[in-house]
Amino acid sequence: MFDPKVITALLADNVRKSGNPFGLANGSINTWWKGKNLAGEGGSLLLTGLMYQMVPYINAATGLLEKYEDTPTAERIRFARWVPRFLSAAVLKMKASGEDRNSAARILEDITRILAASGVDFAYRPELDFYSGILLYDLGDLDSFITHARRVAGRLQEAGVERIITVDPHTTWALKKLYPRHAGYAPEVRTYFELADLSGSTDREVTLHDPCFYGRYLEVSQVPRTLLAGLGVRCVEVTGSGPFTTCCGGPAESVSPALALEVGKRRVTELEATGRPLVTMCPICQANLRRAGAEVMDLATLLAGIVENRRTGDSSRRTEDRGRKSEEFPSAAIE
Amino acid sequence: MTLVTPDFVEELQQYGDDTVLRCFNCGTCVAICPLINDSFPRRLIRYIQIGARDRILAGGRDLWQCLHCGLCSRTCPRQADPAEVILSLKRLVLAAWREEDTKNV
Structure with missing residues (x-):
């Protein structure tokens, strides 16, 4: 385990300087919207909170931290209050995988397709x-x-x-529950799937x-x-679901x-029991x-795939996947 | 030897929690916690109740193992909200560490 005091100080410093935990310019992380011709004006603002966009950097940082956890390097961080160079913005930018970046961008694009297919009036403004x-x-x-x-x-x-x-969920919780209490700002906050009104058919x-x-x-x-x-x-449920x-x-x-991996592996075992x-x-x-070994699809990918199938009239993918492992799950038609 | 800080509960309230005295130490939180180790979070709640501030500070790093998943709070039969108690303790310990750093500068 790394010293939480050092990690917290590092992350807080990055957020103060750059607006995100990695010390990278938001503009360099948030590029998924380019070329998508999203409306800049509209009823509701789509605010991603940059969480999907940060996954490539989270993966890179976690990989590096994993390498040094419980080693003398980790102890030096603790005692010397040394901010580790391996966690610098430049290193993380270099280590972030293009595949992860593309995957995050596809999910966000799927979300905009779901909103559009649901007739939701929304705008996206990257500067906000x-x-x-x-x-x-x-x-x-x-x-x-609170400062941030x-x-x-x-x-x-x-x-x-x-x-x-x-x-x-994290941005939703923050904006819906924490911002009113700590920042005096209480906008109406809805998740994209609460607004989704889709038609399509699959099995x-x-x-x-x-x-x-x-x-x-948030229940x-x-x-x-x-x-x-x-x-x-x-939905085939596991015991640990819902609330x-x-x-x-x-x-x-x-x-x-x-620790994250240990807990993750236990959860994967629970989830994979359904097959x-x-x-x-x-x-x-x-x-x-x-990271714990499971293939996991994002809800947006699943929803957008179903909607896209309806639009293209492609019913060939509908039934054959029942009971398959997710690596065999038909990818969304937009991919 | 452990020094007891009788007004520790009041001190903790500055950091957000006022439910800790509801806990009657049934251990549901320990049984449900995904960490499955070392009586977490019940042990820390008990330390608060008896004013064992020094013990909490000595083992402060362990608090950051908490995933803040909230399963303990959902299942607590006394609505003692262990997840929020742990979050309050994180704030308190972080403040104590920073104060110590300031003194050492």
């Missing part, structure tokens, strides 16, 4: 797409979280943003991994199930990749469950 600061809150650095949240809230208020569409079974913040803290885990049921997707979902282990990755393709709706869960 901020990281929420949630990691600082979770690590116990409330002062740094107030800065973000100020920018959103200045732009007159009153309705926000979110794409991940599949999947197992959902509910992220803790959707299942337990919205029934929403994707209802949505999927309407499209012909049955009693079991953690993926991801939140520990910044201080102990070993169905695994689906989740959180970039942190997806990344950590994948």
Whole structure:
């Protein structure tokens, strides 16, 4: 385990300087929207919170931390208060995989397709797409979280943003519950799948991994199930689901990749017991469950695939995948 | 020897928690916690209740193992909200570490 004091200080410093935990310019992380011709004006603002975009850097950082955890290097960090060079923005940028970046971009593009297919009036403005600061809150650095949240809230208020569409549970929790309390900003916040109104037809079974913040803290885990049921997707449940979902282990990755992996492996065993393709709706869960050896599809990929099949009239993919492992799961038609 | 800080609960309230005295140490949180180790988080809650501030500070790093998944709070029969208690402790310990650093500069 790394010294939480050092890790927290490093992350808080990065958020203060760059607006995200990696010390990289938001513009260099957030590139998925380019060339997509998304409307800049509209009823609700799509705010990704940069969580999906950060996955390539989270994976890179976790890989490096994993290499040094419980080694003399980790101890030097603890005693010398030495900010590790291997966690510098330049190294993380170099180590972040292009495949991870493309995967995150595809999921976000799928979300915009789902919103468009649902007739949702939304806008995307990259200059207003901020990281929420949630990691600082979770690590116990409330002062740094509040400073960042107030800065973000100020920018959103200045732009007159009153309705926000979110794409991940951590940003949703932060904007919906923490910003009103700590930043005095209370916009209407909905997740994209709460707004989804899709038509399509398939015949599949999947197992959902509910992220803790959707299942337990925000209690919205029934929403994707209802949505999927309407499209012909049955959810085969594990005991730890909905409000009693079991953690993926991801939140520990910044201080102990070993612990995150241990918890993740246990969750993968639970989930894989159903033998169905695994689906989740959180970039942190997806990344950590994948690190623990599972193939996990994002809900947006599944939904967009079904909608796209309807649009193209391609029914050939509908039934043959029941009971398959997710590596055999038909990829979304847009890929 | 452990020094007891009788007003530790009041001190902790500055960092967000006011539910810790509801806990009657049933251990549900330990049984449900994905960490499955060392009586976490019950041991820390008990330390708060008896004012064992020094023990909490001495083992402060362990707090960051908590995933803040909230399963303990969901299943707590006394609504003592162990997840929020641990988050409050993180804030308190972080503040104590920073204060110590300031003194040492």
